[in-house]
Amino acid sequence: MNGSLKIGHLFGIPIYLHWTFLLVIPLFAWIIGSQILLTTELIAGLFGTEITMTLFVSGAAPYILGTAIALGLFAGVLVHELAHSLVARSKGIKINSITLLIFGGVASMEEGLPDPKIELPMALAGPLTSGAIGLVCWAVTYAAAALVVGGQLTPATGGVLIFFFGYLALLNIILFLFNLLPAFPMDGGRVLRAWLAKKMPLHQATRIAADVGRGFAVFFGIFGFLVFNPILIIIAFFIYIGANQEATMVRYNFLLQDVTVGDVMTSPVQTVPPELPVSEVMRMMYETKHLGFPVVDRGVLVGMVTLGDVHAAPELDREAMQVRDLMSKNVLTLPPSAPLAEAMQIMSRTGIGRIPVKQGGDLVGIVTRTDIMTTLEIKEA
Numbered sequence: 001m002n003g004s005l006k007i008g009h010l011f012g013i014p015i016y017l018h019w020t021f022l023l024v025i026p027l028f029a030w031i032i033g034s035q036i037l038l039t040t041e042l043i044a045g046l047f048g049t050e051i052t053m054t055l056f057v058s059g060a061a062p063y064i065l066g067t068a069i070a071l072g073l074f075a076g077v078l079v080h081e082l083a084h085s086l087v088a089r090s091k092g093i094k095i096n097s098i099t100l101l102i103f104g105g106v107a108s109m110e111e112g113l114p115d116p117k118i119e120l121p122m123a124l125a126g127p128l129t130s131g132a133i134g135l136v137c138w139a140v141t142y143a144a145a146a147l148v149v150g151g152q153l154t155p156a157t158g159g160v161l162i163f164f165f166g167y168l169a170l171l172n173i174i175l176f177l178f179n180l181l182p183a184f185p186m187d188g189g190r191v192l193r194a195w196l197a198k199k200m201p202l203h204q205a206t207r208i209a210a211d212v213g214r215g216f217a218v219f220f221g222i223f224g225f226l227v228f229n230p231i232l233i234i235i236a237f238f239i240y241i242g243a244n245q246e247a248t249m250v251r252y253n254f255l256l257q258d259v260t261v262g263d264v265m266t267s268p269v270q271t272v273p274p275e276l277p278v279s280e281v282m283r284m285m286y287e288t289k290h291l292g293f294p295v296v297d298r299g300v301l302v303g304m305v306t307l308g309d310v311h312a313a314p315e316l317d318r319e320a321m322q323v324r325d326l327m328s329k330n331v332l333t334l335p336p337s338a339p340l341a342e343a344m345q346i347m348s349r350t351g352i353g354r355i356p357v358k359q360g361g362d363l364v365g366i367v368t369r370t371d372i373m374t375t376l377e378i379k380e381a
Contacts (some may be wrong), residue, residue: 004099013085015078016099025070032066032167043166049145052159065164072168074100076133076175081105083129084122084187091118108349114250116197116205123190127179134172141166183220184213185242203254206247213243249348253341255379256372261343262336264375265357265365271296272305274324278313281305281323294356294363295327301356301363303327333358336365344372 004016032039036056044051056065078100085095085107096108141162148158180188189209196205217240224232272281272293285291285307292306305327310318313326333356334343343355347369357365 010078010082010098011086013082013095014097016097018099018101021074021100025067025074028070028073029063029066032069033063036062036065039167040163043163043170046170047141047145047162047166049142049162050155051162052155053163054156055160056163065160069164069167069171072164073171074105076130076168076172077105079133080126080130080175080179081107083125085109087122087125088118091115091122093118114193114202116194116202119190119197120194123187123194127176127187130172130179131176134169134176137165137169137172141169181216182209182212183216183239183243184209185246186213186239189213189243201254203251206250210243210247214240217243252344252376255376256339256341256344259340259375259379260336261334261338261340261355261357261367262365264340264371265336265367266371267357267365269294269356269363269366271363272323273297274302274322274327276323278310278318278321278323278326282310282318285310292354294331294366295323296363299362301331301333301358303329304331304354304356306353331356334367335359340367340372340375343367347372 004018006014006016008015036053040051040053056062078098081098085098088107088109089095093109098105098107144153144158144161144165147153148155148162153161179186180191182188182192184190184193184206189212192212193202193205193209196208199205217236219236220232220239221236224230224236270284270288270290270293272284272295274295274297281293284293292304294301295303295305303324305323309326309328313321332346332350332352334346336357336359346355347353354366354368356363357367
């Protein structure tokens with residue numbers, strides 16, 4: 001995902017931080033720190049215990065504790081996404097990465113049309129994990145309170161632990177309940193789709209679940225506006241957009257499920273040699289209206305040159321440059337037998353507009369985003 005920083009691996013899955021994550025940590029720290037008195041009363045009443053605030057009531061301490069709680073919450077979000085991913089991987093779905101975002105996490109998975117038998121346990125795994133984390137934090141909160149009563153912890157130290165784990169328990173229980181709302185594409189919405197898919201075709205189940213998700217998004221947006229809560233408004237926006245995108249992708253996968261790359265590719269494909277001047281490539285693009293060409297050297301595909309590659313080169317240098325100087329060398333290819341939906345997913349994920357088609361080492365054609373969109377228009381007619 002663009003704008004993300006890789007921070008490591010867990011269970012062989014790359015973990016990324018999106019730049020928006022760097023905004024939400026100080027925001028959460030400020031919210032928690034600025035409401036420390038009110039929140040302490042809430043947690044004390046919820047758990048029926050006293051909380052000594054000596055160590056976190058003044059100076060920067062409330063905000064430091066708020067930062068720790070924010071990091072603890074997103075550690076729980078990471079475990080939540082790992083639960084989704086590990087269940088999916090156990091069912092044979094490849095997991096590309098997990099990215100932490102401003103309002104949670106997202107697991108990037110390689111899948112075509114979702115299988116309801118797989119989606120149901122996969123969707124439930126995340127909320128159930130958040131619920132389990134909440135219950136563990138709940139138990140630790142009571143344990144800390146008992147240790148204070150028994151004298152094993154000082155009231156000041158115990159107060160920090162009770163506040164920290166009590167707050168995390170509350171947040172994770174809320175996360176558990178919120179994710180079970182049938183607001184597609186949230187986890188509860190995916191559970192709804194899996195249930196509906198037992199009674200009707202998947203694309204119809206997706207359309208109904210997406211409509212329900214959009215309904216929740218409108219409700220969240222209106223309610224957030226009435227109570228002046230920008231977080232609810234932003235959540236509503238993401239749910240609405242996500243429901244639209246997911247429904248569109250499933251509909252496209254359904255329409256393309258019996259179409260292969262070989263059915264729509266352009267063949268034979270026009271190629272260029274690596275020593276061709278860039279000015280000549282630009283002339284060919286203008287004449288043919290093709291914005292990219294495979295680069296072939298002695299019968300071997302060695303790269304792709306696109307209009308984007310040309311634009312990336314300084315205008316004054318183009319006259320002296322050849323295709324080999326600016327072509328992309330790591331070229332993704334597909335065989336003619338590959339599903340066209342796979343080509344669509346690759347283009348969507350990578351941002352490329354065309355994929356060369358190879359069979360037995362030979363370049364036999366090329367499939368473009370325009371080819372896919374034309375096929376979809378015909379299928380939807």
